[in-house]
Amino acid sequence: MPPRRHPSFRQRRLGAELRKIREATTLSGPQLARILDIDVSQISQMESGRIGISRQRLRAITNACQCLNEPLIDALGNMTQDRTKGWWEEYRGLIPSTFLESAEHEDFAAGTIKIWTSLFLPGLLQTGDYAKGMFNRFIPQLTVHEIDLRAAFRTQRRNLFLRDPRKKLEIYLHESCLITRYGGTDVLRQQLGCLVDDSLRETISIRVIPFSVDTQPGPIESVIYSFGEVPELDTTEMESSRGPFFIDAPGELAAYRAIFGRIEKHALTEDESRDLISRTARNL
Known part of the structure; x- marks a missing residue:
């Protein structure tokens, strides 16, 4: 599977935490790649969120880096299993x-x-009209369609968050x-x-x-x-x-x-x- 072009926030954060775990040791990227018997490019791709990582691979990395923070490892393991597509994806390319x-x-x-x-x-507490008033002040001026889309997104974001x-x-x-x-x-x-x-x-x-x-x-x-x-x-x-x-x-x-x-x-x-x-x- 080719590397992701646009890793999500969650994917980038998982990679960033892997980098922190590695950097807390004396291991360089090439050294960790040799221990895991993988190409060194995979280390940078994992740490940038551009390729996925399994829970098994996560455990191999944390073992190689002698990370003993089990709560963190478990939380990162949960992130590797998350395949849900967020509601916000329906707006991708529109805003x-x-x-x-x-x-x-x-x-x-x-x-x-x-x-x-x-x-x-x-934003989580804004009404639709207040959000439109804010977006109407943007420079350069947004179109009515763009303002309506952004306000609708903000309203949906608010409603879904408050229901949780x-x-x-x-x-x-x-x-x-x-x-x-x-x-x-x-x-x-x-x-x-x-x-x-x-x-x-x-x-x-x-x-x-x-x-x-x-x-x-x-x-x-x-x-x-x-x-x-x-x-x-x-x-x-x-x-x-x-x-x-x-x-x-x-x-x-x-x-x-x-x-x-x-x-x-x-x-x-x-x-x-x-x-x-x-x-x-x-x-x-």
Whole structure:
């Protein structure tokens, strides 16, 4: 079977973890290839997610690298068996692939996802009209068809995620998110009402950083931190106008956990945040 041209998020992450396991030893790619009796090109292809790997081959690699982290090995073994095709694939070729990667990242998360944003409300909590208002501001201007497709994708992404009882959201918003009128005043008022309703769900926590906090408690970017099946599979996603990029280096993950700890200390309580959101909607 030829190498994959476009490995998925999950396939790339499996390969990245294999590379980390190898690099934690003194083994080079050629040395590991000799131990496994395979072509050296297969090592780089496995570590880039361009070819598949069986659970048996995974165990051979971890044994050769003397990896004793059984919870991680089991979690990676589960990833080798995953052949499901994500719902987002129906949109491939219709919207940018970066949208699909964010959806797959959310699907990859094993439990809680933490989000910090200071520019706009998180995609998982956006109404269709709010999403259209955001996409309508893109430069160059999107067509009506492109806007409708992206908003439909975002709505489906939201609905499917919220139906999954295993997933929990911890949302931290800067107060400025509550007054930026994507789509206009009526759209924002409806969006804030939906935000209040979402805050009452058992699986969602929404907390606001008010203007009264004198310093920004974290980065100004939109940051998404997901908890994996094991700590080694945690992921940070940084959103930007050019699409997301993903961070899985242990040191950087620790830094972002610390950032979320700082944000949590400055945030209003859930009840205080709900009151602020409701009051902001009434005053629009």
